[in-house]
Amino acid sequence: MLINSNDLKRLLGLLIVIFLCSCSxxxxxxxxxxxxxAKNSVNTVIFRQSAITSDQQYQFTAYYDNDSYLVLARREVGSSKWKIQKTQYQGNTKDAHNAISIALDGEGFLHVSWDHHDSNLKYAVSKQPLSLKLGEMQSMTGKQESKVSYPQFYNFPDGDLLFMYRSGQSGKGSLVLNHFNNETRKWKQIQNNLIDGEGERNAYWQASVDKKNRIHLSWTWRETWDVSTNHDIAYAVSSDKGKIWKKSSGETYTLPINQSSAEIAWEIPQKQNLINQTSMTVNDKGLPFISSYWEEGDQTQFQIVYFQDGKWKKEITDFRNSTFDLGGGGTKSIPISRPEILVTGGIIYLVYRDAERNNRISLAYKKYGLTTDWKVKNLTSYSVGQWEPNYDRRVFKSNKELHLFVQNVKQEDAEGLSDTEPTMIKIVELTKLPIK
Known part of the structure; x- marks a missing residue:
């Protein structure tokens, strides 16, 4: 069912407007x-990859409405008026793992995957380029598509797509990589078990594709269902769209990668509040930067691991004043979000929210490698609940603008549901990043 702005105004009293404000x-x-x-954080979990994307003409986003329908939205770049499409598809929104991931291929077709937690692949493509109308659900490769979790799309600069997901249950799952060829319009499985937990552990990953089509991959190992058994940050890179993988030294991995063969970018013991599924990016030279948080001393701080001058280095933030106990299973209600990292012009930017700052969206930044202090500014004056950051990577790469998918949500611990009424999906735009 297609809903235009007049219908929304009549039925919901919704005014589509632009708010201009100055925060810090x-x-x-x-x-x-x-x-x-908004009864949980399914619309805002950080591992959506992506919640919002664009080409030179249009920007797209996706979310679940209060009836659990998958909704797509599109606007012209620079406009405030969104065209809304309530699709024919629904998801199990009671499980916050079941997030939506979207991507535009090189021909402008919108690819959408949604509603996965150890379940059958749900995947559809727009009927026409730049359209909000989805076709029928379809298979990608027909391989390992019955127990899918954490689907993620990544764009290659040449118009191809990468699709990553876990096949199988936590602790026994395989990291699968599919490649979409923009010219042939077909998917091909590239890896059926890139990282092997050997039946004893599981890898929770994050990735980034640089301007040379290289895939940078990092992950944290988890020994059991309990998040407190997270440990270490490992790394691998591929220069051929996922076939051959190497360490930062250039040494080629024998696949699949396992705990004994993995390059440890940073060693972190268990029970240190290390979170999984965070974010990573590359700087202007294509060097990897990985953000996470874990405890050192008596405080849980955001930390950045990055590669420079042939070795791994670390930046620890110092602006948090408290800690908490990260343990158990399921989606957690945590006082801080997982951080999203951006790097440009020698500056690290972290986007996050923190109960210490009244759960407002915050931006922390500093020049990496220097002893200067971190600076922190609020991007909103209001709380976003248990929101986590998702941003338009293509807008940032092309214009250095930060466009955030924002919603105030409440997440109860261990897949609980709140009684929160629907809240507004917003796109918060920062057109110029601070440098001082």
Missing amino acids: GIKIRTSEVGPGW
Whole structure:
């Protein structure tokens, strides 16, 4: 069912507007998209990859509404008016793992995958380029598509797509990589078990594709279902779209990668509040930067591991004043979000929210490798609950603008549901990143 802005205004009293505000001296522009499911954090988990994407003409986003329908939205770049499409598809929104991932291929077709937690692949493509109308659900490769979790799309600069997901249950799952050829319009499985937990552990990953089509991959090992058994940050890189994988030294991995063969970028023991499924990026030279948080001393701080001058280095932030106990299973209610990292012009930017800052969206930044202090600014004056950051990577790469998918949500511990009414999906835009 297609919903235009007049229908929304009549039925919901929704006004699509632009809000201009200044938070800590930063110019912020906000556009409202539509009301979304808010009883848990399924719309805002950091591992959506991506919640928002664009080409040179249009920007797209996706979310679940209060009836658990998959909703797509599109606007012209620079406009505040969103066109809304309630699709024919629904998801199990009671499980916050079941997030939506979207991507545009080189021909402008929108690819959408949604509603996965050890379940059958749900995947559809728009009927026409830049359209909000999805076709029928379809298979990608027909291989390992019955127990899918954490689906993620990544864009190659040449128009191809990478699709990564876990096949199988936590502790026994395989990391699968599929490659979409933009010219042939076909998917091909590249890896059926890239990282092997050997039946004893599981890898929780994050990735980034650089301008040379290289895939940078990092992950944290977890020994059991309990998040407190997370440990270490490992790394691998591929220069041929996922076939051959190497360490930062250039040494080629024998596949699959396991705990004994993995390059440890940073050693972190168990029971240190190390979180899984965070974010990574590359700098202007194509060097990897990985963000996470874990405890050192008596405080849990955001930390950045990065590769420079032939070795791994670390930046620890110092702006948090408290700690907490990270343990157990399921989706957790945690006082801080997982951080999203951006790097440009020698500056690290972390986007996050923290109960210490009243759960507002915050931006921390500093020049890496220097002893200067971190600076922290609020991007919102209001709380976003248990929101986690998702941003438009293509807009950032092309224009150095930060466009965030934002919704105020409440997450109860261990897949619990709150009684929260639908809240507004917003796109918060920062057109100029602070440098001082």
